[in-house]
Amino acid sequence: EVQLVDSGGSVVRPGGSLRLSCVVSGFTFDDYDMSWVRQAPGKGLEWVSSINWNGDNTGYADSVKGRFTISRDNAKNSLYLQMNSLRAEDTALYHCARDNEGIAPGTFDMWGQGTMVTVSS
C-alpha cells in the first residue's frame, strides 16, 4: 500500500523556523518527483515547492522563494521542507504529494494527510 506520512508541524513564532518531513512507503521513492502543497484554514490549495527525483532541480512559489528549501533523502525514503523566516500567512496544513510523471508530468496522484503549521506570537 502506498503511504505518505507528513510530520513536523507545530506552533511557531513569526520569524521562526521549522522542518517538515514526509516519509513514504509502498513505492520506489527515487522513481518520482515530489512536491509540497499547502492549504490555509478555510482556503484553497496552494502549490509550494517541487523537487525532481534526484534533488538537482527544484521550484518554489514566489510566496516562499528565498525562505523555504525543499530536499530529499532517497536512502531514507524521505522528503523535507525547511521553512525559515516564517510569517503569519504561512499558517496552513502542509501536504506532501507524489508527482506521477508516468501518467502526466505535474500530476499529484498520491498525497499525505498533512501536517499543520501555525505561525503566531
Add this chain to the structure above:
Amino acid sequence: DIQMTQFPSSLSASVGDRVTITCRASQSISTYLNWYQQKPGKAPKLLIYAASSLQSGVPSRFSGSGSGTDFTLTITSLQPEDFATYYCQQSYSTPLYTFGQGTKLEIK
C-alpha cells in the same frame, strides 16, 4: 505566472443532476490540466489528468474536456458522495504549478 480561474466558486445541485465546472488559464496550457476532489478533513484526490484522462478507480460519471485555455469538469448523475470541493491545476509550467481557487459543490 499562469493564473487559473474556476467558476462558479460554489454550486448547489441535487442528487441525479448533471453539473459542469469551468477552469480558465491565463495563457494556453495545451492539455496540461488536472482535476482534484477534496472532502472536508481529507487530502485531495486526483480525478482527471491531462484534461480528459480518468484516473484509475474514479467513476465514469466524471469526465473532463478542453484544451488551450478553457477546460470543464462534468459530473453526470450526481451521487451523495460527490458533494465536495473541486480544484483544477495546471502542470504546463513545470515545476511551477498553480491551482484554481476551488468550486464547492453543495447539496440543494
